[in-house]
Amino acid sequence: MYIGYGLVLLGSIFLFLGSLGIYRMPDVYNRLQAGTKATTLGAMSLILGVGFIEPEWLIKTLFIVIFIAIANPLSSHALARAAYRANLTPFMKKKMDAYKSEFHQEKKED
Amino acid sequence: MKKLLVLLLLAVVGYSLITAMMGVKFGENRLGDPQDEKTVSAYYLNNTTQKLSVSNVITAIVVNYRGLDTLGEVSVLFLASLGLGSILYRKHKEGEEEVAILKPSSQLLQAGSKLIFPAILMLGAYVFIHGHLTPGGGFQGGAIIATGFLLMMMAYQDYRVSHSVLVWVESLAGITFAGIGMWGLLLGNTFLENFLPIGTLNNLFSGGIIPIIYIAVGFKVAAELTGVLDTLLNIKDKH
Amino acid sequence: MMFEAIVIIILAVILLAAAVYAVMQKDLLYAVIATGVISLILSVFFFIMQAPDVALTEAAIGIALTTIVFIITIRNTSRREDEVPMDHEPDRNENDN
Numbered sequence: 001m002y003i004g005y006g007l008v009l010l011g012s013i014f015l016f017l018g019s020l021g022i023y024r025m026p027d028v029y030n031r032l033q034a035g036t037k038a039t040t041l042g043a044m045s046l047i048l049g050v051g052f053i054e055p056e057w058l059i060k061t062l063f064i065v066i067f068i069a070i071a072n073p074l075s076s077h078a079l080a081r082a083a084y085r086a087n088l089t090p091f092m093k094k095k096m097d098a099y100k101s102e103f104h105q106e107k108k109e110d
Numbered sequence: 111m112k113k114l115l116v117l118l119l120l121a122v123v124g125y126s127l128i129t130a131m132m133g134v135k136f137g138e139n140r141l142g143d144p145q146d147e148k149t150v151s152a153y154y155l156n157n158t159t160q161k162l163s164v165s166n167v168i169t170a171i172v173v174n175y176r177g178l179d180t181l182g183e184v185s186v187l188f189l190a191s192l193g194l195g196s197i198l199y200r201k202h203k204e205g206e207e208e209v210a211i212l213k214p215s216s217q218l219l220q221a222g223s224k225l226i227f228p229a230i231l232m233l234g235a236y237v238f239i240h241g242h243l244t245p246g247g248g249f250q251g252g253a254i255i256a257t258g259f260l261l262m263m264m265a266y267q268d269y270r271v272s273h274s275v276l277v278w279v280e281s282l283a284g285i286t287f288a289g290i291g292m293w294g295l296l297l298g299n300t301f302l303e304n305f306l307p308i309g310t311l312n313n314l315f316s317g318g319i320i321p322i323i324y325i326a327v328g329f330k331v332a333a334e335l336t337g338v339l340d341t342l343l344n345i346k347d348k349h
Numbered sequence: 350m351m352f353e354a355i356v357i358i359i360l361a362v363i364l365l366a367a368a369v370y371a372v373m374q375k376d377l378l379y380a381v382i383a384t385g386v387i388s389l390i391l392s393v394f395f396f397i398m399q400a401p402d403v404a405l406t407e408a409a410i411g412i413a414l415t416t417i418v419f420i421i422t423i424r425n426t427s428r429r430e431d432e433v434p435m436d437h438e439p440d441r442n443e444n445d446n
Contacts, residue, residue, distance in 0.1 A: 067226070067229060070222060070226055071226060074218070074219060074222040074226075077216070077218055078216075078219055081219075166402075168402050169402075245401035245402045245404075245405060246401075246402060246405050247402065249406055250405040250409055253410045253413075253414060256414060257409060257413045257414060260417060335414060338418070339417070342421045342422070343421060
């Protein structure tokens, strides 16, 4: 019961930090960084906390947590890749681009 | 002159709409007090759980009391997908290739989609099988399943859903719906009459014909929407 | 009760803003995303007003399927409203070479 409330509190703190990060960060990649990690952990612990408060829902909430753990990083990966394809430049001057070589290989294979 | 005519026409239409809508009291309870036994909402709320043993009253209204409307809705969706297909379909000519509308996606996305796809299908099936117990139903479940297929189509460029399978699923589901209605006409008095035992409240096998109809509607909607998406994603063009 | 009213008012303002944006925007891709936002907020509204069935429908069809169908159509035709749609226009918004 109290574990559940603690988890909900933790989750809402992480979600708040994530939204703050989305608001404060300078460019797409940094915003994704804040928006993915913080909101994944926040949403997972919030939903798990709901499951602990209402023990009947625990199995369903566990399924939702697993689903979020798979889907949230995937979606932000796709977003980051789309941003790279659209040539959005990072905020700082980029010194190295490890993805570039692999990306051009992919282009050749098409 | 033309603009004046348009304005005049608009004024006439607006005036007639206003006079028609004057009598309707917006925001008031037009069906009357739900406690009043004579109103239709009171009938639905009081009798659904006893007479049909369906806990989701909305499902009972949509499938049982207004079942014919649902059949009409399903046929509207069928006509829409038919129209789209007949507009976009073209025979494969010489020198034409399928243009890849979507770009190839990364390996991570492909593996992840493969992982999530069965879960989405299961969620859709859950939503339409439990339509009479929890919120949801055939349309919602079918749309969820179609989004699952959409995910696979976007992750894998050459992912194809066989159209003959879709056609068979769609037709069989439609025939099931109409056939259950005709069966009620044969046994009882009216189209879509309930002829199965209604079971006990809150059980999976309860509600008479409602779960069967909703499963049929779910398959039908899923097949139609998947077919629409597949048609849209595979437009042939000269390359 | 008070809190719920405040949430509903904020959401309604965002809904109206998104609707006006979707009408005024000349770039159709942005307009489609705005209609997706409209569907999202409508779905929340349906849920608040205790119609979870309609909320599920709106979420599955309005947010996911309609948006995707519009985006595919935009890719096949033209992205801007005043552009003349052409048959075999080369890829427009791709700077990824």
